[in-house]
Amino acid sequence: MKDVIASKTKNSSRNLAFGIILKIYQLLLPFVIRTIIIKVLGMEYAGLNSLFTSLMQTLNIAELGVGTALVFSMYKPIAEGNKEKICALMKLYKIYYRVIGLVIFIIGIILTPFLPWLVKEDVPEDINLYILYFMNLGATVLSYWLFAYKNSLFLAHQRNDVASKVTLITNTIQYSLQIILLFLFKNYYFYVIILLFTQVINNIGIAFLADKYYPEYKAYGSLSKEERKKINGSIKDLFYGQLGLVVTVSVDSIVISAFLGLVPLGIYQNYYYIVSALIGFYLIFYQSCRASIGTNILTKSTDENFKDFKFITFVIVGSLAFCVSCLYNMFQPFIEIWVGKKNLLDIYCVALFCAYFFTYELSWLIGAYKDVSGKWHADRFRPLITAVFNLITNIILVNIIGIYGILISTIVAYWIINIPWLYKRVFIDVFEKDKSKKYFIFLCKKLIVFIIIVFACGFICSRIQLNNNFATLIANFGICLFVSVFIYLLCNYKTEEMSRAKTILSTYLGKFRSRI
Numbered sequence: 001m002k003d004v005i006a007s008k009t010k011n012s013s014r015n016l017a018f019g020i021i022l023k024i025y026q027l028l029l030p031f032v033i034r035t036i037i038i039k040v041l042g043m044e045y046a047g048l049n050s051l052f053t054s055l056m057q058t059l060n061i062a063e064l065g066v067g068t069a070l071v072f073s074m075y076k077p078i079a080e081g082n083k084e085k086i087c088a089l090m091k092l093y094k095i096y097y098r099v100i101g102l103v104i105f106i107i108g109i110i111l112t113p114f115l116p117w118l119v120k121e122d123v124p125e126d127i128n129l130y131i132l133y134f135m136n137l138g139a140t141v142l143s144y145w146l147f148a149y150k151n152s153l154f155l156a157h158q159r160n161d162v163a164s165k166v167t168l169i170t171n172t173i174q175y176s177l178q179i180i181l182l183f184l185f186k187n188y189y190f191y192v193i194i195l196l197f198t199q200v201i202n203n204i205g206i207a208f209l210a211d212k213y214y215p216e217y218k219a220y221g222s223l224s225k226e227e228r229k230k231i232n233g234s235i236k237d238l239f240y241g242q243l244g245l246v247v248t249v250s251v252d253s254i255v256i257s258a259f260l261g262l263v264p265l266g267i268y269q270n271y272y273y274i275v276s277a278l279i280g281f282y283l284i285f286y287q288s289c290r291a292s293i294g295t296n297i298l299t300k301s302t303d304e305n306f307k308d309f310k311f312i313t314f315v316i317v318g319s320l321a322f323c324v325s326c327l328y329n330m331f332q333p334f335i336e337i338w339v340g341k342k343n344l345l346d347i348y349c350v351a352l353f354c355a356y357f358f359t360y361e362l363s364w365l366i367g368a369y370k371d372v373s374g375k376w377h378a379d380r381f382r383p384l385i386t387a388v389f390n391l392i393t394n395i396i397l398v399n400i401i402g403i404y405g406i407l408i409s410t411i412v413a414y415w416i417i418n419i420p421w422l423y424k425r426v427f428i429d430v431f432e433k434d435k436s437k438k439y440f441i442f443l444c445k446k447l448i449v450f451i452i453i454v455f456a457c458g459f460i461c462s463r464i465q466l467n468n469n470f471a472t473l474i475a476n477f478g479i480c481l482f483v484s485v486f487i488y489l490l491c492n493y494k495t496e497e498m499s500r501a502k503t504i505l506s507t508y509l510g511k512f513r514s515r516i
Helices: 002-041 043-062 066-080 083-118 129-145 148-156 160-185 188-213 225-259 262-299 302-339 347-372 382-401 403-429 434-462 469-492 496-515
Strands: none
Touching (some): 002 188, 002 302, 043 083, 043 129, 043 188, 043 262, 066 148, 066 225, 066 262, 083 129, 083 148, 083 225, 129 148, 129 188, 160 188, 225 262, 225 403, 262 347, 302 347, 302 434, 302 469, 302 496, 347 403, 382 403, 403 434, 434 469, 469 496
């Protein structure tokens, strides 16, 4: 058992390290490309790129639930060394993904006549929306038809780092070619063609390595009727939840494009790009720890898991205090340096983006344990109801208060539906109900410290007036880092979570020194 735990810890650390490296890379290079698009082609092209990204995310609802359910189904047979069952799951996964690609293609064709309704204005003269749409649709469909099911082996074995290395290589090819072609030809179509090409290369590369690392697993055999029924039930339950999540995230861009135009969408997405990058880093953490948390739920007591849950909360809320403080105090000077003063939103929008980011991450934090427990049925309608409420309020408020309405509708939907519902379920499906009050008090204490940090950083940064935006960025970052760490340590130095953090940090530092 100790060897298994050590192996999972090693895999989690490795996945986290490679995930962070890949995320930084996928943040910096697309940032460069987005900057080139804005400078060389114009803001309307940046808005167009954001619109089609959201459209393809929405079309991907056909996959929702399949990957998670099947990877979850592999955990037990992998632990038991049941080769036949894993191969049968692979075959089922392969069939599902072929069907998914076909469904996405059919839905994409059906939606084609409605395409002009999704863009209010600012469509570049040299762009044919239909051609661009089918190019993006083709890239999405191919991502499912070309060996996508083989990536499940890396996910189930906690070897996400292998797929990350392939993606790192293919992204390098993609970004390099896109940058060169944008400068040489100033043609947006070439940008999308490269995306299509590298998607094919990425899938083939991951499939090749899957065969190399796990040659014993091939897509053959079949599951019993009862097993297929159980998996299909999990897929159905996850579909509702994931559908709601995708609609909530993707619909904002589509609504802005349809009601306000591509330029407002491009400006909005400049801010959202930074927020989504931070969200991506937190997602790496959750994904890297996913299998370990799932194993702990199966092997450790409820009290031990509850302590782990509180410790994760301690770490996440502390990091969020720093990140939110940085966002609020660094957004404006950074955006002005990047795309110019004319593309700034006001400080109230900045505050709403900060609230959106915090709300989104709090939801993920509370659901971290529930999502890996495999108990999805009772919770299946929560994200969908949240998404429907968000969509309705989006359409209403965007016509009244513009972009403010987009952000407010999402924040309100999460606070009045998603978070309370999720909170209730996690203390039914994973922990005992009597721990709900204990965790609520614990969380409130951390959130009070969070609020103190954010307001303290905002107050101090507002009192420092510098003429240079670069100097402002550096000064505000230093203030946010020092103030957030100082206050969080001061308010938590006697807690059990702080003692555990010191022990973990001391252990890692000891290992690092021994290697030097």
